[in-house]
Amino acid sequence: MTLVSLLVFLEEAYYMYTKMPSPKKSILIWINAGAMMIATTSCFGMWIPRSTMFTDFTASAFLAMFIHKFQLMLVNECGGRREFLKRFRDTKLKISTGPLCCCCLCLPKKDINRRTLFMLKLGTFQYAFLRPVLMFLAIVLWANGTYTVGDSSVDSATIWINSALGVITITALWAVGIMFNLVRPTLTDKNIIPKFALYQFTVILSQLQTAIINILGTTGVISCVPPLPGPARASYMNQQLLIMEMFLVTLLCRVLYRRQYEEKTFFQETKDNLQNRSLYLNGKTMEDVSQNI
Template sequence: MDPQENATQPPVNPICRTRDAPYSYEILQSLDTTGILLFAMLTLMTLVTLLVFLEEAYYMYRKIPSHKYYLIIWINAGAMMISTTSCFGMWIPRSTMFTDFTASVFLAMLVHKFQLMLVNECGGRKEFLSKFGDTKLKISTGPFCCCCLCLPHTDINRRTLFILKLGTFQFAFLRPVLMFLAVVLWTNGNFVIGNSSLNNATMWINFAIAIMTITALWAVGVLFNLVKNTLNDQNIVPKFAVYQFTVILSQLQTAVINVLGTMGIIGCVPPLPGSSRASYMNQQLLIMEMFLVTVVCRVLYRRRYDEGENLIENLETNDNLQNSMVYVNPKALEDGPYST
């Protein structure tokens, strides 16, 4: 290169040469008026998401039987926790690994609890097996078996149901373990977000997490295709759509944005290097997306149980009237209508 041309090029900011995320005070000092308003709006959305979830959890606790409400609370908690951890990661960029670890725990539990809810809404394991015992289970479904149409249909029994539950339980158990290992290796410099080198632990941990995620999604998809017609009156299709929306946004969107940051498509803007800016943008998107997911979940899960609650109250009122007539009528018949 010509020395004269090299001299005319602006010097590269040293921040863009590093992968280290900035401190919180560096982010706050770099914010202009638009940035301050954006931070305030996203923080407010996170607070509203948390309040909506707490109100919904309180309603579920008071109005729904215990064998149902704890599953629904866990499912609704997924979007709230992703939004909350993303807000912390936005304010404190160096905490991204810890916030990702916390969000991954709740996401893994969300997948497992959603599958348990499908069985529970059918009346539990015994009722599920008696209802679908004569049905053949189609296992050629997504994400990785949708092209294998030659796979045979299998019988539905306790062993089959156990294997499907194991498909999501391994995700709920092993994903937090691998994420904890990633945090430990990150503190030692062996885990770098966006590093795809074969000699680095990042690629192998991400590959293992991807396989476990696909297996868990397959187990939920197989069960959903079986029960969706039976649970159609319980808004199970939109509930499943929202569940998939949450998983895809928190996994696929995050992976794509991190790859764009690693490849330099999302460039460095001081004080944020490219990889940190990619995580920063993803966290802001997740806050807005999980806010919408929380609102939609409240509508879907609340509407059904409002109707059920009214039905139960009407049945209890009729029972009380009938009991009153049983106790009053014999005395009226014995004394006669004109007795004094």
């Protein structure tokens, strides 16, 4: 399944590289690489159990870039930053959405400007930057014996690193959720809803499912089966599940992202309408002049 996922991604990347315009193809290639890289790192972690920390670091780095690139895709599908601001300049931005402020309905709506767009992009960029840094720090402490997976004591570095990862993850998902709710009516014809569903599917399975299974392994719910102890067996089971799940996500991504869309934006259409109206008026004026003569 991992090999098939890799081959499907390579074929899709070649198609996007040759058929799509430059700003768009790099973003879509990054997005399609997310599920494939998670499946590949899970396969290495399954066959080489001692490499789990390194495979988790690689998967986390790609997942962070995947979330940031997905938000950039939402802006790019609206015609880029400049046309995005022109299109939504008269729209109020609703920030009371999940997973951070879904219950805070009293939060005021914000105007959409360059500062607002910068803050939304910063919400995912900080995740793409800080998550690899924190995971690298975890690997260094793990090599030193300070970081232990599943250790929840206050004095350990594990609880503090995991808490920081949770905060930056929720912040990034909140920024993407705000952006999606804004552009969803505009991008319905570009299958943005199933694309967002696949994005959520990838994030939830790679993060929430992994956390739950690891907790079950450290608490003894998943018992040890020689030669694997409980935590190692839980990690092994999670990697097997991720390979199958990301295999399906890779196939679905190929179906959804292979389409080519017309790059004709709202403002190009408005410009064309104005030009047609001008030609019509000029033609009518010339006709009236000829009749008077």
